[in-house]
Amino acid sequence: MTFHAQHLLGIEHLAPAGITALLDRADRYVAFNRGGAKHADSLAGMTQINMFFEPSTRTQASFELAGKRLGADVMSMAMQASSLTKGETLIDTAMTLNAMHPDLLVVRHPNSGAVDLLAQKVTCAVLNAGDGRHEHPTQALLDALTIRRAKGRLHRLTVAICGDIAHSRVARSNIWLLGKMENRIRLVGPPTLMPAAAAELGVEVTDDMRAGLADADVVMMLRLQRERMDGGFVPSEREYYHRFGLDADKLAHAAPDAIVMHPGPMNRGIEIDGTLADDINRSVIQDQVEMGVAVRMAAMELLAENLRAARAEAAHG
Numbered sequence: 171m172t173f174h175a176q177h178l179l180g181i182e183h184l185a186p187a188g189i190t191a192l193l194d195r196a197d198r199y200v201a202f203n204r205g206g207a208k209h210a211d212s213l214a215g216m217t218q219i220n221m222f223f224e225p226s227t228r229t230q231a232s233f234e235l236a237g238k239r240l241g242a243d244v245m246s247m248a249m250q251a252s253s254l255t256k257g258e259t260l261i262d263t264a265m266t267l268n269a270m271h272p273d274l275l276v277v278r279h280p281n282s283g284a285v286d287l288l289a290q291k292v293t294c295a296v297l298n299a300g301d302g303r304h305e306h307p308t309q310a311l312l313d314a315l316t317i318r319r320a321k322g323r324l325h326r327l328t329v330a331i332c333g334d335i336a337h338s339r340v341a342r343s344n345i346w347l348l349g350k351m352e353n354r355i356r357l358v359g360p361p362t363l364m365p366a367a368a369a370e371l372g373v374e375v376t377d378d379m380r381a382g383l384a385d386a387d388v389v390m391m392l393r394l395q396r397e398r399m400d401g402g403f404v405p406s407e408r409e410y411y412h413r414f415g416l417d418a419d420k421l422a423h424a425a426p427d428a429i430v431m432h433p434g435p436m437n438r439g440i441e442i443d444g445t446l447a448d449d450i451n452r453s454v455i456q457d458q459v460e461m462g463v464a465v466r467m468a469a470m471e472l473l474a475e476n477l478r479a480a481r482a483e484a485a486h487g
């Protein structure tokens with residue numbers, strides 16, 4: 171087994187072999203999920219708690235289904251907005267839940283680093299379902315699986331990541347993952363939405379969609395993260411769409427077989443043309459959602475195996 175992690179907090183510290191092992195396992199669950207009886211028991215007897223301190227539709231549903239299909243007892247908690255701001259509150263809540271002996275804790279939080287902090291305090295496996303603008307590892311893994319299945323490989327591809335890079339944990343996790351797998355990465359967006367240190371990430375940076383998309387194999391669009399903006403980062407939505415929204419004209423600069431991705435939720439007519447988003451010959455957006463469940467099943471199963479091994483060792487040691 172090449173996936174040794176105790177938690178899944180980010181892509182930054184994963185080795186390429188670990189990523190590949192996880193994707194291989196997820197591939198098997200794609201077939202499983204397309205079958206009739208979607209019920210396995212590798213998480214039987216385990217308790218999974220989902221704590222989402224930020225709204226989520228697809229990620230929460232995906233983690234919930236993933237756990238249920240593997241036989242875990244799953245509880246999803248909608249955390250109140252009032253408990254958002256204080257680190258102490260998060261840790262207190264986590265400690266309370268920890269006392270109930272969960273095995274897997276799935277956490278989304280608006281503060282970057284909050285999930286790492288929590289993982290240091292609890293005795294179960296923690297999965298980061300998105301922390302602030304820091305990381306969203308299962309999103310990058312499901313994107314990687316989508317790309318690998320569509321393109322037949324996950325290396326030596328040109329990937330354009332476009333839009334609100336600065337506020338995007340999806341972008342950050344993808345930059346780590348695609349970089350580790352030796353792809354060429356271009357970040358495309360207005361300078362106001364580009365992280366200050368973008369050039370140090372080993373990527374190319376441009377504010378020109380046509381140049382950024384030139385011959386790209388993968389075009390990954392991002393949502394404008396208005397909830398993380400405290401001022402005027404973009405002139406107007408109309409102007410933004412004109413310069414940075416993906417439409418057929420701009421996509422014509424990419425490779426003829428380029429795939430179009432978006433993590434959702436999508437703002438049609440702002441980040442992406444609605445017709446293009448629905449074009450099954452170009453868009454793999456629905457595939458991304460499908461891969462999400464399989465990737466989360468694989469991730470939770472691998473962490474559960476590591477957890478069982480660690481517990482067995484502690485019991486005998």
Ligand code: ASP
Nearest residue numbers: 300306340393433434435
């Ligand atoms: N769903 C993704 C996330 O939670 C992307 C987004 O919200 O724009 O980061």
